[in-house]
Amino acid sequence: MTQTRRKFVASTVALGVGAAASAMPSTSAMKPYPKLVHHVFFWLKNPDSKEDLNKLLKGLRTLEKIETVKGVHIGVPASTEKRDVVDNSYHASELLFFDSVEGQNAYQVHPIHKKFVDDCSHLWEKVVVYDALAV
Amino acid sequence: MTQTRRKFVASTVALGVGAAASAMPSTSAMKPYPKLVHHVFFWLKNPDSKEDLNKLLKGLRTLEKIETVKGVHIGVPASTEKRDVVDNSYHASELLFFDSVEGQNAYQVHPIHKKFVDDCSHLWEKVVVYDALAV
Numbered sequence: 001m002t003q004t005r006r007k008f009v010a011s012t013v014a015l016g017v018g019a020a021a022s023a024m025p026s027t028s029a030m031k032p033y034p035k036l037v038h039h040v041f042f043w044l045k046n047p048d049s050k051e052d053l054n055k056l057l058k059g060l061r062t063l064e065k066i067e068t069v070k071g072v073h074i075g076v077p078a079s080t081e082k083r084d085v086v087d088n089s090y091h092a093s094e095l096l097f098f099d100s101v102e103g104q105n106a107y108q109v110h111p112i113h114k115k116f117v118d119d120c121s122h123l124w125e126k127v128v129v130y131d132a133l134a135v
Numbered sequence: 136m137t138q139t140r141r142k143f144v145a146s147t148v149a150l151g152v153g154a155a156a157s158a159m160p161s162t163s164a165m166k167p168y169p170k171l172v173h174h175v176f177f178w179l180k181n182p183d184s185k186e187d188l189n190k191l192l193k194g195l196r197t198l199e200k201i202e203t204v205k206g207v208h209i210g211v212p213a214s215t216e217k218r219d220v221v222d223n224s225y226h227a228s229e230l231l232f233f234d235s236v237e238g239q240n241a242y243q244v245h246p247i248h249k250k251f252v253d254d255c256s257h258l259w260e261k262v263v264v265y266d267a268l269a270v
Contacts, residue, residue: 033208037230038215039174041265057270073168075267080173080239086264093267095172095230104215129221130176132210132228135192 034070034097035134038104041090043126052123053091059120060094066113068106071097090128104131169205169232170269173239176225178261187258188226194255195229201248203241206232225263239266 046052057074064072073095077088098104107113181187192209199207208230212223233239242248 033206036213036215037208037210037228039230039265071168073172073267073269075172075269078171078236078239078266078268080171080236080266081243083264085262086266088266090265093172093265095174095267101213101215104213108216127220129218130174130225130228131213131215131221131223132208132230133213134208134210 033134034099036098036100036104037130037132037134038096038098038107039130039132040094040096041087041128042092042094042124043089044091044123045125046123047091056092056120056123059116060092062112062116063094063096063107066107066110068098068103068110069096070099070103071095101131101133168269169234171233171235171239172265172267172269173229173231173233173242174265174267175229175231176222176263177227177229177259178224179226179258180260181258182226191227191255191258194251195227197247197251198229198231198242201242201245203233203238203245204231205234205238206230236266236268 042056044052044056053076060074061072063069073093075093075095077090077093080086080088082088096104096107098107177191179187179191188211195209196207198204208228210228210230212225212228215221215223217223231239231242233242
């Protein structure tokens with residue numbers, strides 16, 4: 001298969017997306033993602049309510065305006081193969097990239113994030129958060 | 136804060152990273168991530184073994200060579216604030232982006248992925264997988 005697109009890869013080098021290509025080791029055509037991944041999974045109180053899901057997704061989309069948020073992927077469970085190890089019981093997924101732990105800390109107390117929690121926390125019954133730092 | 140870097144955002148438009156900037160709606164400077172996020176968390180059998188962790192991380196790094204893998208972030212738990220909702224009990228995190236469910240299916244049966252499982256599955260005692268499709 002011909003590889004016509006650039007791949008992206010997380011790097012231990014703390015670079016922004018724009019500056020990354022020229023500064024990465026030249027061993028591949030990859031550019032780094034921001035170092036810190038913050039991935040949150042939500043389980044709704046009313047899992048059959050499309051309205052509640054849409055309210056939550058709308059709220060999640062406001063988070064990209066926060067300055068320290070460097071990348072956003074808002075999703076729902078994908079129709080990949082059902083396997084014992086796959087947890088597809090959640091209802092919405094919020095993946096954010098930050099350059100650093102400090103950026104994630106600033107996000108937690110940002111007014112836009114606080115407004116999201118105020119507006120939407122009544123919608124979910126469970127949240128699981130994973131924070132991973134590139135190595 | 137001045138926003139000097141491009142942000143990236145997942146999009147329902149199935150575009151590759153390279154082609155995306157010009158095709159996205161011009162409402163922001165954001166470019167889309169590939170649609171499908173595949174995020175895997177590993178718990179080691181020997182959580183105190185740096186050697187086992189390094190073997191696993193080395194194995195995970197081989198996966199970026201698979202053609203349908205469009206982005207990679209390999210990580211370990213970040214030192215973010217300890218909160219009840221944060222699960223930092225895992226030992227390694229593998230985040231891969233794909234353009235589609237089909238790309239993820241092709242990855243599952245790819246020889247490089249099978250070799251990774253053969254070489255490394257004795258290292259972990261638990262795996263949890265989340266697949267999320269951008270909405």
